[in-house]
Amino acid sequence: MHNGNIDHQTAATTGGVPGNREVEVQAEPEAQQPRNVSDLFVQCLVNEGVEVIFGIPGEENIPLMEAIKRDGRIKFVLTRHEQGAGFMAATYAHETGKPGVCLSTLGPGALNLVLPVAQANASTTPLVAICAQGNVNRLYKESHQIVDLVSVFRPITQWAAMVLDAAAVPEMIRKAFSVAQRKRPGASCLVLPEDISQLAAPVQAEPLPLPRPVHTIPAPDTIVEAANLIGAAKHPVILAGNGVARSHAEQQLKEITELLNVPVATTFEGKGVFSDKHPNALGVVGFMKHDYENFAFDTADLILAVGFSIQQFDPIKINPNNDKVIIHINTFTEDTDAHYPASLNIRADIKNTLVALEAELRKRTISFEPSHPQIRGLLQREYESCKADMSFPMKPQRVVYDTRRAVQGDWPVLVDTGALKMWMARLYPTYEPSTCVIDNSLSTMGWSLPGAVGASLSAPGVPILAVMGDGSFMMNLQEIETAVRYGCRIVILVWIDNAYGLIKWKMDMHTKDHEFVDFNNPDFLDLAASFGAKGHEITSADELYPVLRSALRSGSGVDLIACPVDYRENMKLISKLGDIDFAS
Incomplete structure (x- = not known):
């Protein structure tokens, strides 16, 4: 019954003229958008257990991004570089045991994924890369941003293919994840052309049932x-x-x-x-x-x-x-x-x-x-050899010793490639799997900072330590912004020597001299602050342990610690190892 009051919605419908007979107009129900290939694609990803995708969208995968938003079950982590997205996905996979997923647009975006995809494949880490592509009707000729992505990714994956048939989506996604997790795990790549992504999905097409795990037994x-x-x-x-x-x-x-x-x-x-x-x-x-x-x-x-x-x-x-x-x-x-x-x-x-x-x-x-038993004794003596050494820049042995003291037993430490990798791999005591993560298959530089973001998102609240040289740090430092934006709990410890230290070390071993390996660094405190992170500069040997310990236990945010290191110890180590003779 009309009570003389007209609400705003009714007034808008009737023109809002008092005295006019009110006519109730029901809003037309929103028409459900027909399911397209992108929607089916996302359904299949969810069916595979995908909870997060790392990447940067582009024009050609807007339909897929819209489908991800419509579905709402997958978190999309926007990164600052596709390479960072790949390293995040690979480290997420390493820490969870489930395939990591990264996404790019076509051409240059997809090519930026090549390095992390190759790294994952080399280190038997399950990874699925999803790349956009231009419309099928221009793939046969020279065309803007078109690259034959299947040919690019085939040598560095277990399997790479392009979706050309809407009905094939469930099978192709099932295969991509199956291949990534097979007896030799690795990477796979799916290329989705823009026009295919917008086709109507076949009514009968549904995600395939997941197979039961198969555990082979030896003869x-x-x-x-x-x-x-x-x-x-x-x-x-x-x-x-x-x-x-x-x-x-x-x-x-x-x-x-x-x-x-x-x-x-x-x-x-x-x-x-x-x-x-x-x-x-x-x-x-x-x-x-x-x-x-x-x-x-x-x-x-x-x-x-x-x-x-x-x-x-x-x-x-x-x-x-x-x-x-x-x-x-x-x-x-x-x-x-x-x-x-x-x-x-x-x-x-x-x-x-x-x-x-x-x-x-x-x-x-x-x-x-x-x-x-002498091997254990030699390692222990070397590990403790500089624990009280007050020289500065710090000796690598003391940096490793103080790092181990500051890190709680099972907190993950990601060790980048460089001279520091040699010291950390040799001396850092490790007690549980996946708590000292090193890439020694492809030996990629710059992976551990974005990797720490992936590790943090796989275990919210757990502090992740990325240990890097200043050469590798500068390769993907933009992902500090990603870490801050997503509330990651990471600490970045940068060993500073103003050089590509491992190459300098090998040059010194080769000719007792080096060249073309030295560079300058930014102000690390200002750099951290510009990203919204906390910066710390170590100025004496007794500062590293308390600063690192406090940063790891602070409970929030991103910390960047710059620690000068004296790599003159590198050649001393080579000399010492050359003098060892267990037979004497």
Whole structure:
């Protein structure tokens, strides 16, 4: 019943003229937009468990971005460079175990993804890259921003393809994620042309059901053969790579080494799969010169390689004379290398293989005498050698020591490529997998700052430490803005030497001189402030530990710590390693 009052909506409908008979007009229901290929694409991504995409949109993927917004279940993280997006996605994948997803537009945007996609593929990290493309009717000719992206990405992925049929979307997305997570994980790339993305989706097209996980088991005869080879050895050593973490087989590795009393060395990328607190831990192999751990391989007659791939370092470092029996355990057969002639390849789930091998070994009486305790002693002495050293710029040994003191046991530390990688890999004690993350397959510079953003978004509230040289820091520093904007909790520790330190080190080793490697740096305090981050400049050796500890425990925001380092220790280390002779 009309009560004489006219609300604003009714007045607008009737012209708002008092005394006129009120006519109720119901608003037309908003027509539901027909589902297009982009909507189907997003549905399939959600079905695969995608929760976040890192990237930069462009004109050609506006339909896909609109579909992401309409669906509302995927968080889109806007980055400042596509390279940063790829590194964020790869580190997100490394920390969660789920494929990371990055997105770009066509042409130049897609080409900026090449480096992180190649890095993920090399380090067996599951990653799916989504690239836009121009309309299909101009792909056959020279056209603005058109690049044959499938041909670009095919050599650096497990699979790359372009969507040309709307009905193929569910299968192609299922394949992209399946390939990224197969027995040798890696990257895949899907290219979506703009006109295809706007086509009507077939009514019957729906996301495919996810397959049940498949965990392969080793053939029983190969387990018996492995046990026979181990039983015939006199000085075996275990080499553990990043595949152990990927398969969550750390406990099984620990049980086998304790059963046999066999020493364990890890690759740089395998740091943490075997705790450095364990008495059988040898540290890492992969340094550019004959390091302490290499002496264990010099005297070994059998190498049990678990989760190792030769991309992590050149096998000539551990088998220069081709005189070792090698048992290779991984989810994939290793590539050919003259210094890695596996006597036995066991291609199966790593955890299942170690469980079966331990059961077989327990049927026998096999144990070895403790070996190479001097290696642990040398490492510990070097780690503690500069803990009270007050010289400044700081010695690398003290920077590593104070960093380990400041970092709580399981907080992730991402170590970039450069001279600092050598010091951190060798000396930073690591007790859990994925708590000291190093890229030593492609050895990419500049990944750890954006990587810290990806790691932070995978574990909100957990402080993430990115350790970088000043050369690598300047390559992706723009992502500090991304970190601040998304409320990430990260600390960036920059080792300052005003040079590309690792190249300088190698030049000094080569000719005792160097050239073309020195540069200048910005004011780090002003730089941090300009991004809304907190800046800290270390001016004496006793400042780093309290500043780093406080930054990691502050509970919010982004901290940038600039710490001058004295790399004259680099050549002193080379000289010291050259003088070691365990035989004397």
